[in-house]
Amino acid sequence: MSERKVRVRFAPSPTGPLHMGGVRTALFNYLFAKKYNGDFILRIEDTDQTRYVPGAEEYIIESLQWCKLQFDEGVSEGGKYGPYRQSERKAIYKQYADQLIASDNAYFAFDTPQELDDLRAKYEAEKKTFTYDSSIRKSLKNSLAFSKDETEKRLASGEHYVIRFKMPENSVIIMQDIIRGEVKVTSSTVDDKVLFKSDGMPTYHLANIVDDHLMEISHVIRGEEWLPSLPLHVSLYRAFGWENTMPQFAHLPLLLKPTGNGKLSKRDGDKLGFPVFPIYWPYGETARGYREDGYFNDAFINMLALLGWNPGTEQEIFTLEEMIKLFSLERVNKSGARFDPEKAKWFNNQYLQKKTNEELADLYLPYLQGKGINAGKMMVAEVVALVKERVNFVHELWEQSFFFFQAPESYDENVVKKKWKEETPEILKNILKFLSGISFENRNEMEEELKKYLETNQIGFGQVMNALRLTIVGSGMGPDLLTIMSMIGRDETIKRVEKGLETIKLHQV
């Protein structure tokens, strides 16, 4: 067994906001690394200068920070395998491409993008697919087809060229994937991928092999969309002579849309009303984030972890530490996981219910201040205790508890219709007198008094409570009414009942 230190990398491309699928890939890498006391590395794959988006790199870092996924090495942590930004490693790649040319594993190609586009279009018209491979490479413009002199001449003249991998012919490439087991592919079905671009930058394929090798990456854990290029990557390791230190591969199942077909994409969020990104993306076409939508970072991570992985028990709520302990790539599913926004809410609910009233009060206080309400923490904690089980998010606390802080501004029509009877105003007027004569200090004593009062006056409990609630809360919802009354106090209670008596009567006319 190899005693190699576990080193994994998360290698996003800074082309926009990182979506939740990417966060999950980072999570699985992190869990795996920490489980084996290994290193978790951030490498920025910015080899495509045309797709670079300012702010994306910072966004990625902030997102993962919010998720509490700490890197051991990376663009901001540094490390002895740096630099960790591929654009800053530019000088490294050319020599490796040259090495492949020298060993006859790669060749120069002079076909212009336009020529290739035309070829693809021509093939398309005949319902065929153009692939730059061993069957055709000899008839295209490259150093395999040209004489040595011709190639030299073109190179010397400064003609643009790319370096393509000379994919081995007619061999069966057998690969091992930790999640999927053995995967076999006939090499002839893989095309001669570009390794080095005419702008002097490597493609992903070259850069990722070279960097993983140089950075001593032990395991490559990435999305399933990379599985088709695994034969190429394995062939590259072989061509370089690095097969004995080649990392082990694990291709994660994709995250699918909640409804319809296909993998989860940016647009789905707007359409179905849930965030696709971890945090708010502020540039260009902005996008909402889980953080801003009120999700707790640990709930978000927990939810993500269970999409494609589970420890085989019935436990569903895990701390990061528990996940690290229990994680294993062998227990990652093979099939794509459809994301369910409803279950995401449930996870947040679970985390919210676990918080203490004081913790929630601290989170709720700024929200209240935003509404212009200055309430003490003790009082808010009391309120939170009464309504927290009714909400999934901190911001939902407001609609469940606003009546502790301000009088209702309207009255629910349906409740008025159902509970506001002809005799109601008369009953409430009498209740008003009763209320001004009792203490509001103790909720239970209030109930005793009220019961006595209702009994002597021959009034039913429900008859008065529903209407009373309507005037105090504005609808038929909320926690125990006497508790609410005792908390807002006698003056406020009486004010609301009087206002209700006025307003609701007017409604009836």
Added chain:
RNA sequence: GGCCCGUUCGUCUAGUGGACUAGGACGCUAGGUUUUCAUCCUAGAAACAGGGGUUCGAUGCCCCUACGGGCUGCCA
């Protein structure tokens, strides 16, 4: 089209040849608790894609079909 990967309740999943009357969770439905609403409790509906093998025995192994997904760029 070609290549590759996959397929258990609507969704996330448990299941590693007999323990399966296929378990849990979300959601849904019904009942109970609650003066209201929500919570909570209880119950319920709900799945092995289809067909062939292999085996004494297939959810689990093999093959085919169907369906789903990914890739097919000088993108990653």
